[in-house]
Amino acid sequence: MNTRTSLVSSLPAFPWDSLASARAKAESHPGGIVDLSVGTPVDETPDVAREALGAASDAHGYPTVAGTSELREAIAEFCRTHRGAPSSFDVSGVLPTIGSKELVAHLPFQLGIGAGDAVAFPHIAYPTYDLGARLAGAQPVPLDVRALAREGEGALGSDVCLDSVRLLWLNSPSNPTGAVLRISEMRALVAWARERDIIVASDECYAPLTWEVDEAPSILDPRVNDGDLTGLLCAYSLSKQSNLAGYRAAFVAGDPALVGELLQVRKHAGLMMPAPIQNAMVAALGEEASASRQRETYRARREILAPALEAFGGSIEHSEAGLYLWTTFGESSEASIEHLAKLGILAAPGTFYGEAGARHVRVSLTATDERIASAAERLRAAR
Known part of the structure; x- marks a missing residue:
């Protein structure tokens, strides 16, 4: 009799798998999805x-x-x-x-x-x-x-x-x-x-x-x-x-x-x-030159996206460094994910990062300039 216990059974579910429904909703937006749910770079690897x-x-x-x-x-x-x-x-x-x-x-x-x-x-x-x-x-x-x-x-x-x-x-x-x-x-x-x-x-x-x-x-x-x-x-x-x-x-x-x-x-x-x-x-x-240029790219995207989130009713907390805007809309993170998905924007719910994040979403700066601008436009138009 096989009594082996799979390691998988002792692990939590992979968080991003739970975003399938919100992703599908965001993908149905006429302007396409703006995926701000992960921190994967989208810019070129330096030539050097x-x-x-x-x-x-x-x-x-x-x-x-x-x-x-x-x-x-x-x-x-x-x-x-x-x-x-x-x-x-x-x-x-x-x-x-x-x-x-x-x-x-x-x-x-x-x-x-x-x-x-x-x-x-x-x-x-x-x-x-x-x-x-x-x-x-x-x-x-x-x-x-x-x-x-x-x-x-x-x-x-x-x-x-x-x-x-x-x-x-x-x-x-x-x-x-x-x-x-x-x-x-x-x-x-x-x-x-x-x-x-x-x-x-x-x-x-x-x-x-x-x-x-x-x-x-x-x-x-x-x-x-x-x-x-x-x-x-x-x-x-x-x-x-x-x-x-x-x-x-x-x-x-x-x-x-x-x-x-x-x-x-x-x-x-x-x-x-x-x-x-x-x-x-x-x-x-x-x-160091390419790292400095990338830093300024993220700074520019942050300066576009942060005020747009605030115009949509969000409050950005901490976020004094890094690639993310830790944002609350005064509601559950799940509700915020749904509201953003209706605009074609996919973010990560704060619950991925612990119970203390239950009223926040993490919004990434790792999208192209065009997608960041599109997200900002949608947020401002929907306020």
């Missing part, structure tokens, strides 16, 4: 990355899990230049990953976290933090990290138990809200975690896209960690800043001991970034 990819296409041998020396040094230099890592930070603290979602989903397991342990993450968050805990057999614990930083554990309520937490995820700028943790908040969270021997992993994929703040500080920054990277990891991706989502080009950086631990596990699993992608990633990390 494409040329580097082609130049390395004769990749007949296996790549290494650790990455080439050129890639490791490019990542370390990027961390020193753009993520506030100290001048002493070197290649011992970096490791390429096959996209950042892969890392988020598997980090608890790769760190040896499992049954009897817990993984904490923001209570409004990208659902893969929760998934990663479940895949490892650990308990997912959503919590208000900002309240924890400012007021301590007492602000979380008596129903939140943190005794078994071994990993704390931060996400700043946040997906979906666009909120940015300040240096003082990150310092407080790092101090709290260190007192309890908790690893802190900071997902910083949207860091270059700041609109209403001067910076999105990194966990690698000595202003946050006092020059000590022990127990700290930064996850970063080139999907957003360089339109490399299809390349799966990302990295993890931080505590050399933890990075070394991950390297050994990933060697056994054969988690190797393809050699041509490594070459393209080196080129993209060293080229």
Whole structure:
């Protein structure tokens, strides 16, 4: 008798599958659908990355899990230049990953976290933090990290138990809200975690896209960690800043001991970034002009779409950075999704990101200029 239990049965439904009805309604609009429900880039991959990819296409041998020396040094230099890592930070603290979602989903397991342990993450968050805990057999614990930083554990309520937490995820700028943790908040969270021997992993994929703040500080920054990277990891991706989502080009950086631990596990699993992608990633990390142009493209789209959402009755909250407008219309997220779908606009309901998002929708800036303009026109005409 087969007693095998499918892993699928223990996982939540894939959120975006539930948008089929709203998608069909949006697609029926005479002007066509404006899909603002996902954060996938629509603009061109920079030439420098494409040329580097082609130049390395004769990749007949296996790549290494650790990455080439050129890639490791490019990542370390990027961390020193753009993520506030100290001048002493070197290649011992970096490791390429096959996209950042892969890392988020598997980090608890790769760190040896499992049954009897817990993984904490923001209570409004990208659902893969929760998934990663479940895949490892650990308990997912959503919590208000900002309240924890400012007021301590007492602000979380008596129903939140943190005794078994071994990993704390931060996400700043946040997906979906666009909120940015300040240096003082990150310092407080790092101090709290260190007192309890908790690893802190900071997902910083949207860091270059700041609109209403001067910076999105990194966990690698000595202003946050006092020059000590022990127990700290930064996850970063080139999907957003360089339109490399299809390349799966990302990295993890931080505590050399933890990075070394991950390297050994990933060697056994054969988690190797393809050699041509490594070459393209080196080129993209060293080229800032295209990333700056992409940032300004998103800024322009935001300046068109944000006032149109407000004209339609929406209130945009947080959204001081990142690729999304976290918007409420004073109703359930499901009702808002239906109202937008009637205009041919598809957004993501806030419930995808936790119960605390039940009255919000996430509206993405990742659509072409023409589609963003069309959405804005429809919103203004319907007000």
